[in-house]
Amino acid sequence: MQQRPYNFSAGPAAIPEEVLREAAAEMLDWHGSGMSVMEMSHRGKEFISICERAEADLRELLAVPADYRILFMQGGGLGENAIVPLNLSRGGTVDFVVTGSWSQKSFKEAARYCSTHLAAGNAAGQHTTLPDPAGWQLSAKASYLHICSNETIHGVEFQALPDLQALGSDTPLVIDCSSHVASRPIDWSRVALAFAGAQKNLGPAGLTLVIVREDLLGHALPICPSAFDYKTVADHGSMFNTPPTYAIYIAGLTFQWLRRQREGELAGVAAMEQRNRAKAELLYGFIDGSQFYENKVAPDCRSRMNVPFFLRDESRNEAFLAGARARGLLQLKGHKSVGGMRASIYNAMPLAGVQALVAYMREFEQSHA
Amino acid sequence: MQQRPYNFSAGPAAIPEEVLREAAAEMLDWHGSGMSVMEMSHRGKEFISICERAEADLRELLAVPADYRILFMQGGGLGENAIVPLNLSRGGTVDFVVTGSWSQKSFKEAARYCSTHLAAGNAAGQHTTLPDPAGWQLSAKASYLHICSNETIHGVEFQALPDLQALGSDTPLVIDCSSHVASRPIDWSRVALAFAGAQKNLGPAGLTLVIVREDLLGHALPICPSAFDYKTVADHGSMFNTPPTYAIYIAGLTFQWLRRQREGELAGVAAMEQRNRAKAELLYGFIDGSQFYENKVAPDCRSRMNVPFFLRDESRNEAFLAGARARGLLQLKGHKSVGGMRASIYNAMPLAGVQALVAYMREFEQSHA
Numbered sequence: 001m002q003q004r005p006y007n008f009s010a011g012p013a014a015i016p017e018e019v020l021r022e023a024a025a026e027m028l029d030w031h032g033s034g035m036s037v038m039e040m041s042h043r044g045k046e047f048i049s050i051c052e053r054a055e056a057d058l059r060e061l062l063a064v065p066a067d068y069r070i071l072f073m074q075g076g077g078l079g080e081n082a083i084v085p086l087n088l089s090r091g092g093t094v095d096f097v098v099t100g101s102w103s104q105k106s107f108k109e110a111a112r113y114c115s116t117h118l119a120a121g122n123a124a125g126q127h128t129t130l131p132d133p134a135g136w137q138l139s140a141k142a143s144y145l146h147i148c149s150n151e152t153i154h155g156v157e158f159q160a161l162p163d164l165q166a167l168g169s170d171t172p173l174v175i176d177c178s179s180h181v182a183s184r185p186i187d188w189s190r191v192a193l194a195f196a197g198a199q200k201n202l203g204p205a206g207l208t209l210v211i212v213r214e215d216l217l218g219h220a221l222p223i224c225p226s227a228f229d230y231k232t233v234a235d236h237g238s239m240f241n242t243p244p245t246y247a248i249y250i251a252g253l254t255f256q257w258l259r260r261q262r263e264g265e266l267a268g269v270a271a272m273e274q275r276n277r278a279k280a281e282l283l284y285g286f287i288d289g290s291q292f293y294e295n296k297v298a299p300d301c302r303s304r305m306n307v308p309f310f311l312r313d314e315s316r317n318e319a320f321l322a323g324a325r326a327r328g329l330l331q332l333k334g335h336k337s338v339g340g341m342r343a344s345i346y347n348a349m350p351l352a353g354v355q356a357l358v359a360y361m362r363e364f365e366q367s368h369a
Numbered sequence: 370m371q372q373r374p375y376n377f378s379a380g381p382a383a384i385p386e387e388v389l390r391e392a393a394a395e396m397l398d399w400h401g402s403g404m405s406v407m408e409m410s411h412r413g414k415e416f417i418s419i420c421e422r423a424e425a426d427l428r429e430l431l432a433v434p435a436d437y438r439i440l441f442m443q444g445g446g447l448g449e450n451a452i453v454p455l456n457l458s459r460g461g462t463v464d465f466v467v468t469g470s471w472s473q474k475s476f477k478e479a480a481r482y483c484s485t486h487l488a489a490g491n492a493a494g495q496h497t498t499l500p501d502p503a504g505w506q507l508s509a510k511a512s513y514l515h516i517c518s519n520e521t522i523h524g525v526e527f528q529a530l531p532d533l534q535a536l537g538s539d540t541p542l543v544i545d546c547s548s549h550v551a552s553r554p555i556d557w558s559r560v561a562l563a564f565a566g567a568q569k570n571l572g573p574a575g576l577t578l579v580i581v582r583e584d585l586l587g588h589a590l591p592i593c594p595s596a597f598d599y600k601t602v603a604d605h606g607s608m609f610n611t612p613p614t615y616a617i618y619i620a621g622l623t624f625q626w627l628r629r630q631r632e633g634e635l636a637g638v639a640a641m642e643q644r645n646r647a648k649a650e651l652l653y654g655f656i657d658g659s660q661f662y663e664n665k666v667a668p669d670c671r672s673r674m675n676v677p678f679f680l681r682d683e684s685r686n687e688a689f690l691a692g693a694r695a696r697g698l699l700q701l702k703g704h705k706s707v708g709g710m711r712a713s714i715y716n717a718m719p720l721a722g723v724q725a726l727v728a729y730m731r732e733f734e735q736s737h738a
Contacts, residue, residue, distance in 0.1 A: 005403035009410045012614055020397050020405050027393035028386070034374035034699060036389050038573045038619065041378045041700055074443040074575060075596055078610035082594030112592055199611055204407045206443060206575040206613025223481055223592050225451030227444055241447035242568055244575025244613065245381055250407065330403060331410055 005328035006353035010152055010306060010335070011179065011200040014348040019253040037249040042242050051238070051245075054252030061258055061268050062181075064211055065188050071210040071230060072238040072248050076197045077102065077178045079228070080208060081109035084174055084195065086224040088144050088216055089114035095142040095171065097162075100127045100151030101337060102176060110146070113221065119145065127154040130301040133162040144172040144192065150180035150303050152200070153335045155295070155342070157303035161190045172216060180305045181209065182258060183347055184273040192216060200305070201346045203251030206244045258347065272347050279345050279354045280304040286358045292365040310340035316368055317341075327360050329353075374697035375722035379521055379675060379704070380548065380569040383717040388622040406618040411611050420607070420614075423621030430627055430637050431550075433580055434557050440579040440599060441607040441617050445566045446471065446547045448597070449577060450478035453543055453564065455593040457513050457585055458483035464511040464540065466531075469496045469520030470706060471545060479515070482590065488514060496523040499670040502531040513541040513561065519549035519672050521569070522704045524664070524711070526672035530559045541585060549674045550578065551627060552716055553642040561585060569674070570715045572620030575613045627716065641716050648714050648723045649673040655727045661734040679709035685737055686710075696729050698722075 007014040030037050033046050040047040055070050064070060075083060084106075085094060094114050096107040098121040110116050117139050120131040138145065145164065150157040157180060164171055172192030181196040193212045199205035210230065217231040226232050227241045263271040284302060287293045287309050295302065295309045311317055320341070324332050334340040345354055376383040399406050402415050409416040424439050433439060444452060453475075454463060463483050465476040467490040479485050486508050489500040507514065514533065519526040526549060533540055541561030550565040562581045568574035579599065586600040595601050596610045632640040653671060656662045656678050664671065664678045680686055689710070693701050703709040714723055 004397065007404055007408050009408065009413075012407060012409060012411060012611065014408050015405060017397070020407075024393045024396035027396070028373065028389050034697060035376055036384060038381060038389075039376050039378065039383050040381060042381060042574065044378075044700065047381075074445070074448070074613075075594075076443070076610045079443070079594060079596040082596065086594075109595055112594075197611060199614075204613070204615045205411065205611045206616055225444075225448060225455075225481075226478055227448040227451065241445045242381065242566060242574045244443075244573070244616070245568075246573045246615070246619075247575055247613070250615075328403065331413065 003328070005330050006349065006356055007330045008343045008345065008349070008357070009331035010342060010344040011197070012205045013200050013344055013346050015203070015250065016254060016257045016348045019250065019257050022253055023250060038246045040245065042239055042245050047245055050249050050252055051243070054248055054255055057252065057255035057259060061255060062186055062211070063188070067214050068188065068211050069214055069217070069234045071212065071233045072243050073208040073210055073228070073233060074206065074244055075228065076205070076208055077176055077195065078105065078109075080176070080195045080210070081106045082112065083228045084146070084193065085110040085113040086228065087220045087230045088172070088174065088193065089221070090143050090219055091221060092143045093117055093139050093141065095119040095139050095145040097121065097131065097136060097145070097147045098123065099130055099148060099156055100154035102151055102153065102178075103146065103148035106146055106148065106176060114143065117142065122156070127151065127156060128296050129298045130156055130158060133167060136162075136167070138164075138167065138169050138171060142171045144174045146174045146176070148176040150177065150305055152179040152306050152344075153338055155297050155303040155306045155308040156301045157305065159301065161187055163190050172213070180303070182269055182272065183276050183305055185269055198247060198251055200344070203254050204247045207247035207251055275351060276304045276345070276347070279349065279351055280307070282351070282354050282358060283307050283343060283345065286361065290361075290365060292369055293361060305346055306342060306344050308334055308338055308340060308342045314340070319368070320364055323364055324360060327356070329357055329360055372697070374699050375718065375725055376699045377712045377714065377718070377726070378700035379711060379713040380566070381574045382569050382713055382715050384572070384619065385623060385626045385717045388619065388626050391622055392619060407615045409614065411608055411614050416614055419618050419621055420612070423617055423624055426621065426624035426628060430624060431555055431580070432557070436583050437557065437580050438583055438586070438603045440581065440602045441612050442577040442579055442597070442602060443575065443613055444597065445574070445577055446545060446564070447474065447478075449545070449564045449579070450475045451481065452597045453515070453562065454479040454482040455597065456589045456599045457541070457543065457562065458590070459512050459588055460590060461512045462486055462508050462510065464488040464508050464514040466490065466500065466505060466514065466516045467492065468499055468517060468525055469523035471520055471522070471547075472515065472517035475515055475517065475545060483512065486511065491525070496520065496525060497665050498667045499525055499527060502536060505531070505536070507533075507536065507538050507540060511540045513543045515543045515545070517545040519546060519674055521548040521675050521713075522707055524666050524672040524675045524677040525670045526674065528670065530556055532559050541582070549672070551638055551641065552645050552674055554638055567616060567620055569713070572623050573616045576616035576620055644720060645673045645714070645716070648718065648720055649676070651720070651723050651727060652676050652712060652714065655730065659730075659734060661738055662730060674715055675711060675713050677703055677707055677709060677711045683709070688737070689733055692733055693729060696725070698726055698729055
């Protein structure tokens with residue numbers, strides 16, 4: 001079996017090779033049904049079994065409490081920027097903590113539907129730090145507070161989710177966790193709603209995951225499209241409209257893969273967290289020890305998933321990328337708004353991939369320093 | 370190569386076997402890129418080439434004029450029931466012709482965003498006929514008129530699209546053509562916007578096709594989510610948010626398959642239309658000649674794609690379905706709201722599949738009459 005390249009794309013991103021092989025093998029005939037999963041009615045027993053298993057596996061992986069509903073939706077994170085306030089704002093005030101491009105977009109979009117209040121931000125530090133929750137300016141009666149718990153572009157991650165109750169607030173916390181969901185556990189005692197586009201850590205683009213506490217259902221604005229009303233979606237088991245069936249199937253295979261992962265005594269998401277920590281420490285450690293490369297994010301809020309870094313001599317960027325491609329290290333170019341490089345090292349990236357990247361970076365430095 | 374079963378699902382529905390084989394073969398490595406299409410950044414040159422080719426092939430297949438934009442979106446037909454009035458109603462009046470379940474849903478959903486006017490309907494005939502456009506009660510100044518040009522559940526199809534200009538109206542015509550798009554040409558001189566969920570004739574669920582005349586862009590209501598604003602989507606080449614990349618790829622392979630189809634001198638959609646006509650004539654002809662089976666739709670508006678039929682003795686339904694499954698004739702059960710049987714015979718269903726169905730129906734009749 002030939003070694004596949006290592007794909008550092010920020011999303012759509014690498015899928016575990018085992019998942020791709022399984023999908024290819026059963027493309028024409030899923031489990032003797034005579035059908036591809038793509039060809040199944042979403043209301044037939046075959047697809048319903050696929051969808052129910054995916055949901056159950058995800059519930060176990062993320063330890064989702066019984067009073068939270070898991071919804072499989074469409075529209076991605078940018079869609080949710082409207083869908084969340086349509087469902088949860090009740091036309092009141094919503095607090096935002098803006099820590100990078102993604103939360104900035106959420107903040108802007110929500111203004112179509114409610115009063116928005118900037119509770120805190122990190123723009124002064126060019127999105128390289130995270131504001132201490134103790135200093136957030138919370139509204140007295142916000143419908144919810146929104147954070148992006150991992151900023152894909154700027155590479156900042158909340159290492160602990162804010163505990164709003166400890167701050168004396170009963171405001172529900174909404175997290176956009178698109179780019180680090182399933183890379184670490186979620187503390188549901190602090191979270192009312194979590195959403196995530198699937199295309200980073202869960203599966204293909206076109207599937208959006210929403211996990212929402214039941215008491216928040218049923219309060220959508222009258223202008224909320226039925227297909228995006230969480231209560232309607234929940235009442236129909238994510239089948240009010242035809243769901244993105246094949247994407248759910250691939251996500252389900254990914255959940256099965258996640259459940260099989262082991263690191264010592266650890267399994268599933270806990271195992272992934274340990275592996276992700278090791279990958280991130282290796283890469284950041286190398287960058288910090290180098291005079292040739294640089295990461296500008298404060299160490300205590302560096303993302304384990306998205307590692308933006310810069311060559312101090314940016315005239316070497318093209319040579320760096322060309323050499324990487326030649327080594328089978330793909331999609332390392334940084335986001336256009338930030339420049340430089342970015343290595344996204346999601347769950348599907350093995351430690352060996354990060355080791356290969358570091359080995360290449362070291363060699364490139366030695367031959368160009 | 371073993372014969373696959375024939376899949377009569379109404380959607381998600383059969384995909385051409387050639388497409389599935391191609392997708393399986395390149396699941397782990399698309400054209401030497403080292404990546405599955407699922408793993409590609411939507412902004413990378415590989416996926417952009419896939420998306421551009423898909424759009425160009427579709428434009429050729431459907432003879433889409435240059436002043437119409439092709440959008441790849443998410444949310445399905447039910448999503449579009451809100452997204453169309455959010456974009457096109459301008460808060461005014463919208464006319465609807467309600468001819469079955471799907472147009473009824475569109476009519477109801479639009480009332481969230483505009484005044485809705487029932488210009489005509491066929492409920493009196495239990496959705497088995499189509500009202501003559503000459504008798505439609507058009508509003509003086511409607512923002513648009515909506516029809517469902519093929520009702521998947523009731524099996525009624527407009528054999529010609531209404532010519533509103535000939536009726537003295539300059540109201541833009543919107544067609545929900547989800548379940549017969551690409552089965553026959555579209556007369557764009559009569560259509561301002563066409564939308565379709567992909568999961569019947571184009572590819573996997575989770576992709577929504579919108580083809581819209583350019584002059585209709587840029588008039589969305591302020592409450593329209595950015596991700597569903599046609600102008601925003603058009604301005605970003607369907608990449609304002611991450612598109613459903615793998616579904617676009619499968620649709621693209623399906624478009625290539627469509628372009629390869631030939632019937633005598635005919636190619637592409639024209640060839641498909643001839644084949645679809647032959648398939649429908651075979652099945653309806655058999656049903657009409659039988660005392661055992663029945664189709665209740667008026668002959669001049671019977672759908673070539675969705676053929677609902679009933680056993681006159683409905684106590685035999687389960688035996689019929691079990692025998693069909695045993696013959697490799699899958700997903701023939703009718704929609705729960707109508708009952709009986711339904712054979713969806715989309716582009717991917719070969720004539721041989723309909724011949725096999727008719728042979729089975731004849732045999733079942735002979736052994737049970």
